[in-house]
Each structure stands twice: as C-alpha cells, then as structure tokens.
Amino acid sequence: MKIKDIRASVHTTSIEVPLLEGRVAGYGRAEQKEFVFCEVETDEGLTGVAVTGHFLARSVVAALEHHFLPVVADLDPREVEAVHQRVWQKLNPRTMTGVVSSALSLLDIALWDIAGKHEGRPVASLLGGARTQLPVYVTFGFPQYDRDQLAEAARLQVAAGFTALKMVVGVDGGGWREDARRIRAVREAVGGDVDLMIDANYLFTPTEAKYLARAVEDCDLTWFEEPLHQNDARALADLREHTSIPLAAGQMEGHRWRLRELVERRAVDILQPNPCYCGGFTEARKAAHLAQIYNLPVAHGGGWPLFSMHTLAGMMNGWILEWHLGMGQVGLQLFPGSPVPEAGKISLSGRPGLGLDVDRGALRDTLVR
Numbered sequence: 560m561k562i563k564d565i566r567a568s569v570h571t572t573s574i575e576v577p578l579l580e581g582r583v584a585g586y587g588r589a590e591q592k593e594f595v596f597c598e599v600e601t602d603e604g605l606t607g608v609a610v611t612g613h614f615l616a617r618s619v620v621a622a623l624e625h626h627f628l629p630v631v632a633d634l635d636p637r638e639v640e641a642v643h644q645r646v647w648q649k650l651n652p653r654t655m656t657g658v659v660s661s662a663l664s665l666l667d668i669a670l671w672d673i674a675g676k677h678e679g680r681p682v683a684s685l686l687g688g689a690r691t692q693l694p695v696y697v698t699f700g701f702p703q704y705d706r707d708q709l710a711e712a713a714r715l716q717v718a719a720g721f722t723a724l725k726m727v728v729g730v731d732g733g734g735w736r737e738d739a740r741r742i743r744a745v746r747e748a749v750g751g752d753v754d755l756m757i758d759a760n761y762l763f764t765p766t767e768a769k770y771l772a773r774a775v776e777d778c779d780l781t782w783f784e785e786p787l788h789q790n791d792a793r794a795l796a797d798l799r800e801h802t803s804i805p806l807a808a809g810q811m812e813g814h815r816w817r818l819r820e821l822v823e824r825r826a827v828d829i830l831q832p833n834p835c836y837c838g839g840f841t842e843a844r845k846a847a848h849l850a851q852i853y854n855l856p857v858a859h860g861g862g863w864p865l866f867s868m869h870t871l872a873g874m875m876n877g878w879i880l881e882w883h884l885g886m887g888q889v890g891l892q893l894f895p896g897s898p899v900p901e902a903g904k905i906s907l908s909g910r911p912g913l914g915l916d917v918d919r920g921a922l923r924d925t926l927v928r
C-alpha cells in the first residue's frame with residue numbers, strides 16, 4: 560500500500576455558547592476562527608482524515624500539498640517511522656516547529672486512521688489499547704462571560720453531568736485579581752466535589768502567575784495549565800517550586816524535544832502532548848512514553864477530542880480528555896455520530912481507525928475559499 564494523494568482545506572464555522580445570545584464565530588477564543596481538514600488517500604482506495612487548529616492555516620494546506628506530498632508519495636502509510644524520517648530529512652532538517660509540525664500532525668493522524676481501517680482495529684488499540692473509556696473534563700469557561708455568567712455556566716455543566724471543569728484565565732481586563740475572583744466564584748458555585756482546572760494559554764508573566772497561584776491556593780485546583788509566556792520551561796520549574804497547584808503544559812509543542820524540555824526541567828506535573836499539533840500519534844506516543852519514564856500522567860489540552868482520545872486510551876499513563884465546548888461541537892458537525900461524553904466519561908466507539916464518518920455537506924458548508 561502506498562500514499563497516493565494528500566488533500567487539505569481551510570474551514571470555518573460557528574458554535575453555540577451556553578448563556579450567550581446567537582452563535583459565536585469560530586470555535587472558541589477570538590482568534591480561533593479557522594481550522595484545517597486533511598484527507599490522505601492510498602493507491603488501494605483507503606482514506607484517512609485529520610484536523611488541526613487555526614495557526615497559519617493556509618500555509619499548512621500549502622505545505623501539505625506542495626511540499627509533503629512529493630516527499631512521501633511512494634511510502635507505505637503504515638510505516639510511520641519511515642514517513643517521519645523522510646519528513647525530518649527532506650523538509651525539516653533544522654527541527655523547526657509551527658507550520659511543519661501542524662502539517663506533519665495532519666499527515667500522521669490520517670496515516671494511523673488508514674492503518675486502523677486496514678487492520679480493522681481502532682487507533683487506540685494500535686497504540687496499545689490500555690482502556691476503552693476515559694474520564695472527561697469540559698472546557699466551559701469562555702472569556703466572554705462576566706463573573707456571574709461564568710458561575711451560572713459552571714452550574715449548567717455540572718447539571719449536565721460533568722464532574723471536572725476548566726476555565727480560561729489571563730484574559731480579563733481586571734488582571735490576576737479578577738481572575739482570582741472568577742475562580743473563587745466558580746468554586747463556590749459548584750462546591751468542593753468537582754475538579755476545577757484553569758488555563759492561561761501562555762498569557763502571564765512569571766510574577767503575575769505567582770500572584771494568581773498564591774491568591775487561589777485554597778481553591779483546590781486540579782491543575783494550572785500553560786500559565787507562562789513561551790511555555791518557558793525554566794520559569795515553569797521556578798513557578799512549580801512556589802505553588803502547591805500542579806502545572807500542566809505541552810499542548811502546542813511541535814515536537815518531542817520541546818516536550819522533553821518540559822519534563823527534564825521538572826516544569827510540569829502533567830504533560831499534554833496533542834497529536835493535532837505535536838506531529839501526530841507517532842510523536843504523541845513518544846511523548847507519552849517519555850512521561851511514563853518520569854512517572855507523569857498525560858492529559859489532554861488544546862482541543863480536538865476525537866483524535867486525542869486515542870492517545871489517552873492507548874497509553875497506560877493516559878488520563879483525562881478535554882471536551883472543549885467549541886471543538887466538541889465542530890467535531891460533531893464534521894463527524895456526526897462520533898462519541899460524546901456522558902456523566903463525565905467518554906467511551907470510544909471501537910470502530911476501525913479513528914472511527915469517524917465525514918459529513919461531506921458540512922465540509923462544503925464550512926469551506927473557506
């Protein structure tokens with residue numbers, strides 16, 4: 560079996576956000592307007608699919624169609640190490656990240672989908688098959704909410720069955736003090752038995768992150784995700800020394816050496832390799848193995864749960880899946896019938912490959928020309 564074609568396209572959509580009027584453009588934060596869909600076809604007619612996020616979306620499409628396809632076109636889609644070796648040698652000899660990592664992620668995910676369909680086994684099973692059901696947290700805490708709406712939105716998600724919630728911080732004009740008030744409002748709204756995570760998406764300086772961590776030490780947070788500019792591993796390690804709140808990071812790191820730095824500098828309690836950004840399942844598996852060696856769990860951040868669920872279910876140190884309300888909705892638009900969380904858990908479908916049926920009409924409706 561050989562790789563025959565790679566097609567990729569930029570898409571946009573809109574989502575419903577609880578308590579907000581009308582639909583919100585994109586799938587979450589203001590910059591998250593576009594995403595990339597990719598399909599890889601083999602000479603035997605099997606196809607695999609993949610999705611990645613908004614970062615330089617048009618450049619990712621151009622990279623796949625103009626640079627990646629000629630380099631990998633004769634390779635067997637199941638021999639992912641050979642594919643990665645070819646890409647590293649021919650396209651990325653200086654170990655860059657960004658567009659090349661996003662493009663490799665799309666290609667690799669689609670190849671695992673093909674391999675699973677060919678074998679008649681789910682990708683999670685090919686990765687090791689540690690489990691078939693995962694705990695789930697919901698990313699509900701959109702920055703558009705005022706403090707009262709945020710607390711109400713948290714209560715709605717608990718009523719819907721979620722037992723773990725994540726909210727964004729670092730986006731409010733009130734600075735870290737208002738973030739602390741928002742965190743406390745959510746904790747008071749949902750009580751002590753719900754897991755609560757916060758995510759700064761790289762937005763704090765080291766001192767701001769220390770002030771916020773100190774202000775909410777008593778709020779029993781499950782983790783503080785990506786608090787610092789640049790995901791600076793040295794500064795994260797320093798923050799870890801100053802707080803009892805576990806730190807999580809790694810969702811947008813573009814290859815295993817960036818993830819290794821987070822582990823080796825003892826910068827994180829939880830590693831978050833996301834196959835949609837780090838170079839696909841092949842690279843996420845290496846990161847998960849690295850984390851195993853250091854007795855660290857791997858959890859999900861960065862969205863696109865229909866893909867990361869296979870990493871977490873496949874690996875023995877896979878932990879909790881993110882159900883991002885925006886990217887969860889986009890996944891259901893593109894792939895109707897795919898798994899959804901129930902009572903704080905999600906069960907994999909058990910279908911071959913990624914187990915996703917593409918809605919061609921939704922693809923056409925969301926296409927950016």
Ligand SMILES: [Mg+2]
Nearest residue numbers: 758784860861
């Ligand atoms: Mg995150």
